[in-house]
Amino acid sequence: MPELPEVETVRRSLAPLLVGRRIDRVVVGRADVVRSSFRRDRRAALGRGGVVEELVRHGKQLAFALRPAGAVHVHLGMSGQLFVTPPGAEPGRTDHVHVRWVLDDGSRLHFRDPRRFGGVWAYPSLEALRAERWERLGPDALDIRAPVLRAGLARSGRAVKACLLDQGVLAGVGNIYADESLFLARIHPLRPAASLSGAEVARLAATIRRVLCEAVAARGSTLRDFIDAEQRRGGQQDRFRVYGRRGAPCPACGRSLLSLTVAGRTSTICPSCQPNPGGSC
DNA sequence: CCTTAATCCTGGAAGC
DNA sequence: TGCTTCCAGGATTAAG
Numbered sequence: 001m002p003e004l005p006e007v008e009t010v011r012r013s014l015a016p017l018l019v020g021r022r023i024d025r026v027v028v029g030r031a032d033v034v035r036s037s038f039r040r041d042r043r044a045a046l047g048r049g050g051v052v053e054e055l056v057r058h059g060k061q062l063a064f065a066l067r068p069a070g071a072v073h074v075h076l077g078m079s080g081q082l083f084v085t086p087p088g089a090e091p092g093r094t095d096h097v098h099v100r101w102v103l104d105d106g107s108r109l110h111f112r113d114p115r116r117f118g119g120v121w122a123y124p125s126l127e128a129l130r131a132e133r134w135e136r137l138g139p140d141a142l143d144i145r146a147p148v149l150r151a152g153l154a155r156s157g158r159a160v161k162a163c164l165l166d167q168g169v170l171a172g173v174g175n176i177y178a179d180e181s182l183f184l185a186r187i188h189p190l191r192p193a194a195s196l197s198g199a200e201v202a203r204l205a206a207t208i209r210r211v212l213c214e215a216v217a218a219r220g221s222t223l224r225d226f227i228d229a230e231q232r233r234g235g236q237q238d239r240f241r242v243y244g245r246r247g248a249p250c251p252a253c254g255r256s257l258l259s260l261t262v263a264g265r266t267s268t269i270c271p272s273c274q275p276n277p278g279g280s281c
Numbered sequence: 282c283c284t285t286a287a288t289c290c291t292g293g294a295a296g297c
Numbered sequence: 298t299g300c301t302t303c304c305a306g307g308a309t310t311a312a313g
Contacts, residue, residue, distance in 0.1 A: 002306060002307090003306060003307090006306075060306095060307080075307085075308090076306090076307090077289095077290095077306090077307055077308085078290085078291095078305070078306055078307055078308095079290085079291075079292090079305090079306080096291085113290095114290075114291050114292075115289085115290045115291050115292085115305095115307095116289075116290055116291085117289065117290070117307055117308075118307085156282095156283095157282070157283065158282090158283070158284090159284095162283095162284090165307095167307090167308080174306055174307070175305090175306065175307090176306065177306095221306080223305080223306065224292085224293075224305080224306085225292095225306095226306075263284085263285095264284090264285065264286080266304085266305090
């Protein structure tokens with residue numbers, strides 16, 4: 001479920017609970033959730049003995065960097081959660097908790113992921129993680145600027161929404177915020193990326209920043225199971241303009257919202273605010 | 282180049 | 298009240 005705003009919400013809520021803490025013990029419930037190829041030292045590989053220095057995010061990817069060395073990368077996939085339980089407290093639910101980090105103050109960090117599309121990777125350093133894994137990602141969507149977005153969309157015959165969802169073009173946007181951004185920018189998701197005018201690309205870049213910023217301020221969206229590090233739900237799901245609202249009136253013009261499939265994903269649009277010059281819908 | 286479908290999983294909702 | 302089917306925030310792979 002998590003897109004950039006949800007991952008950023010986890011990062012912000014996790015940082016004060018984790019930074020400066022030493023990892024005393026790592027308990028792995030399901031080995032296949034640890035997808036790391038770095039096994040030089042299995043204990044160090046999942047951060048044991050390290051002190052958390054900072055939490056970093058790029059797109060939907062999250063990692064904690066450790067002193068004196070090491071980095072742990074977490075991808076939440078569709079149903080992943082990272083939350084901390086205070087010393088002595090019972091965690092709300094322990095089913096599907098695949099990794100537990102026990103910290104030096106007795107608190108515990110849990111990685112819970114029922115669908116197991118997410119995972120945990122270990123790297124010898126943050127630099128190694130960036131070079132080996134984050135290198136392939138496009139610019140972070142939270143501060144995407146028009147010239148950079150234009151470079152990502154130019155010369156592509158793909159549908160603009162397919163490009164927005166491609167993490168190699170733009171890192172952080174998923175199905176929810178792609179629909180929200182395209183609606184507010186008044187661009188049909190099937191428009192060929194290269195057909196967008198300079199003004200449209202500029203509008204889209206500004207809209208993506210606005211939509212993501214707004215969602216971060218609301219602490220993300222909880223459709224079903226998203227929670228932050230303190231197990232709190234997000235609030236942006238009550239403010240969706242089009243996502244998941246097929247048949248409801250367009251918030252701008254009142255016409256009934258439609259859904260179609262783009263890049264294999266359900267997409268909701270307003271047919272009059274987002275006209276498709278080339279197609280019928 | 283581009284697109285679709287299948288795949289990895291669980292679980293909630295909807296349909297009968 | 299079941300039981301079945303479909304669908305979901307992601308990402309990769311293979312096939313057309």
